[in-house]
Amino acid sequence: MILEIRTYRLRPGTIDEFVRVMREEAAPLLASAGIRVVAAGPSLVREDGHEEAYLIRAFSSLAERDVREAAFYGSAAWRDGPREAILSRIESYHTVVLETAEAAGDVLGGHRP
Secondary structure (H helix, E strand, O other): OEEEEEEEEEOOOOHHHHHHHHHHHHHHHHHHOOOEEEEEEEOOOOHHHOOEEEEEEEEOOHHHHHHHHHHHHOOHHHHOOOHHHHHOOEEEEEEEEEEOOHHHHHHHOOOOO
């Protein structure tokens, strides 16, 4: 399984609304596009006082990730949906992609086998 871990440094005072939009609007939209959202939320620690959040997504392969992301980010549902509410709150972001065992997604998402 491929895990993508994205961290977001947010503009001051935007974390609560960012997390709400991510969980309530973007995550269901991602799921409807076939992208598994493992977890999303606020960081428990503020590095240098910055508001930060994360998004963890799972894919069966790098090829699937490329295809699904291109389709999702090119869709009207994203562009006309939560896109602006998400992007307007991001100062910067960083993405790490790694290969891991299938069970890692369940553990990170808080699911028990």
